[in-house]
Amino acid sequence: xxxxxxxxxxxxxxxxxxxxxxxxxxxxxxxxxxxxxxxxxxxxxxxxxxxxxxxxxxxxxxxxxxxxxxxxxxxxxxxxxxxxxxxxxxxxxxxxxxxxxxxxxxxxxxxxxxxxxxxxxxxxxxxxxxxxxxxxxxxxxxxxxxxxxxxxxxxxxxxxxxxxxxxxxxxxxxxxxxxxxxxxxxxxxxxxxxxxxxxxxxxxxxxxxxxxxxxxxxxxxxxxxxxxxxxxxxxxxxxxxxxxxxxxxxxxxxxxxxxxxxxxxxxxxxxxxxxxxxxxxxxxxxxxxxxxxxxxxxxxxxxxxxxxxxxxxxxxxxxxxxxxxxxxxxxxxxxxxxxxxxxxxxxxxxxxxxxxxxxxxxxxxxxxxx
Numbered sequence: 001x002x003x004x005x006x007x008x009x010x011x012x013x014x015x016x017x018x019x020x021x022x023x024x025x026x027x028x029x030x031x032x033x034x035x036x037x038x039x040x041x042x043x044x045x046x047x048x049x050x051x052x053x054x055x056x057x058x059x060x061x062x063x064x065x066x067x068x069x070x071x072x073x074x075x076x077x078x079x080x081x082x083x084x085x086x087x088x089x090x091x092x093x094x095x096x097x098x099x100x101x102x103x104x105x106x107x108x109x110x111x112x113x114x115x116x117x118x119x120x121x122x123x124x125x126x127x128x129x130x131x132x133x134x135x136x137x138x139x140x141x142x143x144x145x146x147x148x149x150x151x152x153x154x155x156x157x158x159x160x161x162x163x164x165x166x167x168x169x170x171x172x173x174x175x176x177x178x179x180x181x182x183x184x185x186x187x188x189x190x191x192x193x194x195x196x197x198x199x200x201x202x203x204x205x206x207x208x209x210x211x212x213x214x215x216x217x218x219x220x221x222x223x224x225x226x227x228x229x230x231x232x233x234x235x236x237x238x239x240x241x242x243x244x245x246x247x248x249x250x251x252x253x254x255x256x257x258x259x260x261x262x263x264x265x266x267x268x269x270x271x272x273x274x275x276x277x278x279x280x281x282x283x284x285x286x287x288x289x290x291x292x293x294x295x296x297x298x299x300x301x302x303x304x305x306x307x308x309x310x311x312x313x314x315x316x317x318x319x320x321x322x323x324x325x326x327x328x329x330x331x332x333x334x335x336x337x338x339x340x341x342x343x344x345x346x347x348x349x350x351x352x353x354x355x356x357x358x359x360x361x362x363x364x365x366x367x368x369x370x
Contacts, residue, residue, distance in 0.1 A: 030238065031275075034058035042078045053088050059275045060246055060253070063200035065091040070247075198272040200250055201257035209271035209279050213333045216269075216281055226327045228290035230280040231340040232256070232297070235319045235352040237276040244315060248308055252276075252318055259300035263293055279340075287326050287357055294322040294355040302353065319353035326358065 035054035036046070044050050056062050057069055068087050072079050079087075196208040204212070213229070220227055234240075234256060241249035253276065260270045260278055273279035282290050298320055306315040323344025325336050339358045347356040 031055050031058045042080075042084075044079070044081055044084060049088050049092070050084060053084060053092060056092065060200070060241075060249060062091055063250060066246060066250070201253055201272050203257050203260065203278070204269060204271040206271065206273060209269070209273060209281075212269045212271070212281055213279075213337070216283060217327065217331065217333050217336065220327045221329075221331075224329075225284060226286070228282040228285040228287065228324060228326045229336055229340045230278075230282065230290060230294055230297075231273065231323045231337070231344045232260070232278040232280070232294075233321050233344055233348070234276040235321055235348075237318075240318065244308065248306075248315065251308075252306065255304055255306065255318070256301055256320060259297050259304070263296045263300060285326075287324065287359065290324045290326065291355060291357060294324060298322060298353070298355055321347035321352050322355045323347055324355065324357035 032051075032055060035051050035058050038054040038057065039046050039050055053065070057066055060066060065087060068091065069079060072083050072087070076083075196204055198205040216227055219225075234252060237249070237252065240252060253272075256278065257270075257272070260280065264270050264280060264282070267283055269281040271279045271281075280293075282293065285293075301320050302317055305317055307313065308315055321344060323340045323342065323346065325339035325343060327336055339361070342361055343356045343358055346360055347354045350356060
């Protein structure tokens with residue numbers, strides 16, 4: 001009888017999980033140590049928000065924040081406590097989007113209140129005009145004097161003009177309100193887009209991925225269908241970032257994001273999963289189809305030479321590793337991601353710059369590993 005693969009008392013899949021966890025540990029520790037070094041270098045108080053700001057800066061998650069900090073350092077040579085708090089408030093404060101949503105909501109309320117007032121005024125004017133017409137019908141029968149009849153007609157013409165003017169004013173108000181509400185809707189859409197988009201790469205962000213993977217898993221479970229998940233990691237990115245700097249690192253991230261965009265379809269969901277990691281959800285896709293798309297992305301990235309914009313220096317080529325999993329009955333988002341992650345680290349262990357899938361992982365009941 002064949003034995004399950006065992007390494008030091010653990011199954012191969014368990015070892016793969018721990019290796020992935022260890023790699024995450026190493027990477028995040030580097031970001032954390034870098035954050036502390038920036039706090040010390042700028043002689044800042046080590047508040048939790050200071051650590052959050054410099055950790056985010058080190059990881060390169062927030063391009064606007066990095067750009068703001070780089071500008072301050074370029075101008076002043078260091079970041080003061082006041083400047084740090086200002087940048088934090090602008091790019092990281094939890095209330096930032098909430099404040100913008102409240103502002104839009106307040107403007108919507110004002111617009112609706114103004115519209116209600118205009119409708120009420122128009123309704124009152126229409127009611128007054130209706131009453132005038134009703135009285136006019138009765139009065140007209142008793143008018144024999146031409147002069148009085150002339151004054152009566154003049155008054156009715158004026159009342160008609162007033163009613164027309166009121167309706168015209170309402171029409172103008174409605175058109176303006178429509179324009180304002182469309183503008184506010186655009187603002188809301190922009191806020192929603194910003195909250196779900198990674199600024200640097202313009203791909204969807206981790207928040208979008210988390211909600212999308214849960215929704216896609218539920219849909220696949222309900223329809224008894226399948227889909228594929230790709231997890232992508234840039235090879236030796238930390239070394240590249242440390243050697244050439246964050247701005248060049250940002251250029252690398254954009255390059256990979258572009259390769260992803262050019263090789264997925266509109267109904268696919270491409271996200272920046274972490275610092276140098278990307279995740280792609282491929283609905284209604286088989287393992288073979290996912291492998292074909294993965295290979296196209298890998299080749300597209302490797303085929304581009306990277307040139308440093310500031311100097312024109314040729315920095316060579318970069319490569320990526322990709323792991324694939326497909327939805328199976330009983331899967332959760334967590335189990336699906338875990339298999340894609342194990343596949344990704346199998347690609348890393350295999351020498352990088354390659355695609356590995358769950359089919360390449362050791363099977364329970366396989367031959368023993370020495």
